[in-house]
Amino acid sequence: MIDRDSFEKLNLSIAFTEDLDRELEGHLNKGSRQEDLTFALWQPSQGATRYTAILQRLILPRENDRILQGNVAFTSDYLLRVLEEAKEGYGIALLRSHLGPGWQMMSYDDVVAERDRLAAVVAGKTKLPLVGLTRGTDGYWSGRFWLKGSSKEYVRKWVKNVRVIGQQLRVSFNPQLMPPLSSTDSQIATVSVWGEENQSILSRLHIGIIGLGSVGSIVAEALSRIGVSRITLIDHDKIELRNLDRTLGATMEDVINKTPKVKVSERVIKASHTSQKINILPFEGTLRSLEGLSHALDCDVLFSCVDRPFPRHMLNSLAYGHLIPVIDGGIKVKVNNHGKLLHADWRIHTVGPGRACMICLGALNMVEVALDMDGKLDDPVYIQGLGPELNPLLQRQNVFPFSLSVAAHEVLHLMGLIAGNPRIGGIGPQFYHCYPGMMEAKHSTQCSCDCEYNKLIGQVNQVI
Ligand SMILES: [Zn+2]
Structure with a gap:
């Protein structure tokens, strides 16, 4: 795995196809009162200054794989199945929906789920960092990597953008890291x-x-x-x-x-x-x-x-x-x-x-x-x-x-x-x-x- 110092120097990004985005919308959009989630597999694409998680395919939850109560949580059985499916060279991403538009920050429960329940287990199995994504109600994505810190704790690093590629190139920009440049x-x-x-x-x-x-x-x-x-x-x-x-x-x-x-x-x-x-x-x-x-x-x-x-x-x-x-x-x-x-x-x-x-x-x-x-x-x-x-x-x-x-x-x-x-x-x-x-x-x-x-x-x- 790339060490944290190297990751610190890289710009992070996440990319996937319009087809995958459509599949995600079909699964994650449960109306105005219910969030949902799914796991996915990704592969790294590394440039000179950018590291991108390229999402490849979803591992959708089965009937008893998550608990839906307005918010949503995954079961241990679901996680075990995903870990099993992640062959060498593949990373694991958790994707969830939120009930608001635009770039989404994380609730305390979301942080606990990714940082404390998943990050170490996923990195241990895949040798790649856990990737988290959140979809807003308007289809805008936000994303982050979880990198191993100096102690045992995992540290969140937000991506600069999330790119969806197809007939259109639709980019969700991190408003802190990539604020809009006003026109001149x-x-x-x-x-x-x-x-x-x-x-x-x-x-x-x-x-x-x-x-x-x-x-x-x-x-x-x-x-x-x-x-x-x-x-x-x-x-x-x-x-x-x-x-x-x-x-x-x-x-x-x-x-x-x-x-x-x-x-x-x-x-x-x-x-x-x-x-x-x-x-x-x-x-x-x-x-x-x-x-x-x-x-x-x-x-x-x-x-x-x-x-x-x-x-x-x-x-x-x-x-x-x-x-x-x-x-x-x-x-x-x-x-x-x-x-x-x-x-x-x-x-x-x-x-x-x-x-x-x-x-x-x-x-x-x-x-x-x-x-x-x-x-x-x-x-x-x-x-x-x-x-x-x-x-x-x-x-x-x-x-x-x-x-x-x-x-x-x-x-x-x-x-x-x-x-x-x-x-x-x-x-x-x-x-x-x-x-x-x-x-x-x-x-x-x-x-x-x-x-x-x-x-x-x-x-x-x-x-x-
Ligand atoms: Zn061709």
């Missing part, structure tokens, strides 16, 4: 479009951008201007001459100085942000490294702005296993042998629980992922021999206006995801065709039933 005068026009409440959520999310090239550099500026206050930037590249026509903020001086792309975007964000305060976390390295991956795992939403298949496969896996929605896009340009543009198309989609993954959408294929993993896509001789279907992937034919369009729709997907409003981000995956100049949209679809990514939902231990 420079955001009046933005707030007038999607409202104070959505702005308040946006301003408290931690957003990651993987790849700060043509699309990523524009996404960075857009997030900065609309008021995102915590942005992780991941890219290992430095600015070269060939980047100047499509990387926002890059200058000839950056070419000469070989400035890392993350530093260019950091500079752009510092100059343009409208949030009261800004926290930019640039990581000059690749997502493939453990360190890069751990920075990605700190984020609430990720933008996939990489053009290589393997990192996109990693992000596709993270979206389901670690419950972090990923907004992805791609541009395909066909030019004939005489340099004439034949057609240009691009696509934008959000992947994660409740939505089809990149493979099921046809936006990524495993042959390309395997080639990239083998290092074949870095081999010029091999690339020369590739067929016409794979070649466009590697030609990097793109221009700034195409990237502007993709980046704009990706950011709108983010707003639609937060607001749960298809009138902002559209109804699902989007496909733009330069000829005749038309955006096609599809209703959000599900993965095929044998999809290996979809099977990863909440299965942190099986990702990558």
Whole structure:
């Protein structure tokens, strides 16, 4: 088990799917006079600074497993059954309902039940801390971990937020640890479009951008201007001459100085942000490294702005296993042998629980992922021999206006995801065709039933 000192340095969070939340509402909502409870199993997802309990499945009480008298208590038999079911690598959570709205504090009885009856028994069996959650009448969640103190006593540490992921990203924020950032005068026009409440959520999310090239550099500026206050930037590249026509903020001086792309975007964000305060976390390295991956795992939403298949496969896996929605896009340009543009198309989609993954959408294929993993896509001789279907992937034919369009729709997907409003981000995956100049949209679809990514939902231990 991670020791308490390490936990003290980490931000804590809890995440689960919209489907699980619906199941919980069905069980816990017993009207205005009766609380209820259930146990659940979870797996840890650990980033560089955040530790998340990913709820996997409920172990619902049977008829005589709890005592309902307005409030609620679990029996020892129920607890024994739950301890039995918690196999190695799984933690135990107790979830209960309260008869009030918003972030819930704990009654003395609740504290006694979790701290004195459960925390030591659960930690002893699972080697993971007990996690407690409370659901308010409006579906708002609050949560805490119970960590072993210096004496035998267990100490409560509140989580910063509880995230429910599906068609919408619904986040319950701890009002003490993550109070709302009030909007600024420079955001009046933005707030007038999607409202104070959505702005308040946006301003408290931690957003990651993987790849700060043509699309990523524009996404960075857009997030900065609309008021995102915590942005992780991941890219290992430095600015070269060939980047100047499509990387926002890059200058000839950056070419000469070989400035890392993350530093260019950091500079752009510092100059343009409208949030009261800004926290930019640039990581000059690749997502493939453990360190890069751990920075990605700190984020609430990720933008996939990489053009290589393997990192996109990693992000596709993270979206389901670690419950972090990923907004992805791609541009395909066909030019004939005489340099004439034949057609240009691009696509934008959000992947994660409740939505089809990149493979099921046809936006990524495993042959390309395997080639990239083998290092074949870095081999010029091999690339020369590739067929016409794979070649466009590697030609990097793109221009700034195409990237502007993709980046704009990706950011709108983010707003639609937060607001749960298809009138902002559209109804699902989007496909733009330069000829005749038309955006096609599809209703959000599900993965095929044998999809290996979809099977990863909440299965942190099986990702990558
Ligand atoms: Zn799938």
